[in-house]
Amino acid sequence: MEIIRTPAEMTAWANRVLAARQTIGLVPTMGFFHEGHLCLMRKAKEKAERTVVSLFVNPLQFGINEDLGRYPRDFSRDCQRAQAEGMDILFAPEVQAMYLPKSSTKVEVAGLTDGLCGESRPGHFVGVTTVVAKLFNIIKPHYAVFGRKDFQQLAVIERMVADLNWDVEIIGHPIVREADGLAMSSRNTYLSARERQTALCLFQAIAHARKRVQAGLVAANILQREIEELLRQEAVTIEYVSLVDQATLQPQDVLQKSTVLAMAIKVGATRLIDNANLFET
Numbered sequence: 001m002e003i004i005r006t007p008a009e010m011t012a013w014a015n016r017v018l019a020a021r022q023t024i025g026l027v028p029t030m031g032f033f034h035e036g037h038l039c040l041m042r043k044a045k046e047k048a049e050r051t052v053v054s055l056f057v058n059p060l061q062f063g064i065n066e067d068l069g070r071y072p073r074d075f076s077r078d079c080q081r082a083q084a085e086g087m088d089i090l091f092a093p094e095v096q097a098m099y100l101p102k103s104s105t106k107v108e109v110a111g112l113t114d115g116l117c118g119e120s121r122p123g124h125f126v127g128v129t130t131v132v133a134k135l136f137n138i139i140k141p142h143y144a145v146f147g148r149k150d151f152q153q154l155a156v157i158e159r160m161v162a163d164l165n166w167d168v169e170i171i172g173h174p175i176v177r178e179a180d181g182l183a184m185s186s187r188n189t190y191l192s193a194r195e196r197q198t199a200l201c202l203f204q205a206i207a208h209a210r211k212r213v214q215a216g217l218v219a220a221n222i223l224q225r226e227i228e229e230l231l232r233q234e235a236v237t238i239e240y241v242s243l244v245d246q247a248t249l250q251p252q253d254v255l256q257k258s259t260v261l262a263m264a265i266k267v268g269a270t271r272l273i274d275n276a277n278l279f280e281t
């Protein structure tokens with residue numbers, strides 16, 4: 001596996017691959033790899049002949065009071081893991097190489113970014129779409145794999161790609177969970193043993209919601225109240241509990257096949273998100 005540090009070298013590699021008529025698969029990440037990231041890499045390898053995993057802790061998508069400064073990093077372990085998955089390239093640019101001093105262009109998807117995480121993290125999605133647009137232009141992938149863990153992000157990127165006529169196939173990967181149900185996340189490393197236990201309430205909420213739906217419940221407001229009550233019994237702060245359509249992200253009154261339960265909570269100082277389509281098992 002080759003480590004590339006600059007956009008220019010990355011694009012030179014991509015151009016060589018394209019000239020050889022090979023396909024490129026990209027997995028954009030912020031590093032500190034866990035099994036979730038590795039599954040995305042495997043998916044990219046399944047789809048494309050050559051694969052790139054990008055590792056960039058993107059300052060543009062962090063709010064001023066967020067965890068940019070302490071975001072977990074372990075570059076040498078990430079290199080080992082990406083190499084073990086057979087990635088061709090680890091693209092890990094410096095911030096200064098990605099955002100030149102004069103840079104003044106941003107990519108913004110309207111509407112889909114208003115609610116859910118967009119409401120509690122103003123500016124976050126502009127940061128995400130701007131960096132993903134740059135990565136697409138630098139790496140020229142045919143396929144890009146994103147996790148459903150960040151399901152709003154996936155919807156926003158699909159919108160961006162459609163709106164800007166990007167010739168890249170966006171692949172959504174199911175959420176990868178720990179054995180006890182906690183969705184894997186680099187941020188789980190912030191949790192104390194006790195908080196880690198408390199965080200399981202997200203998966204318990206999903207299990208409860210699925211059970212209620214299987215029993216025939218259709219009223220979203222009833223389910224929302226029950227979930228909020230369940231979460232309130234734990235030492236967490238609820239940011240949102242929403243039942244939304246998985247494509248439009250609009251709240252739904254009636255639970256149906258397209259309904260996703262989306263939640264964001266804080267456990268101590270750690271912000272966690274989780275979601276599930278309630279009709280898929």
Ligand code: AMP
Pocket residue numbers: 028029030031036037040145146147148149150173174175176177183184185186
């Ligand atoms: P991150 O490094 O946290 O920005 O995540 C990079 C990519 O991995 C994003 O597309 C995430 O949605 C995805 N991802 C992170 N955690 C998981 C998980 N537990 N299951 C599936 N995908 C994940």
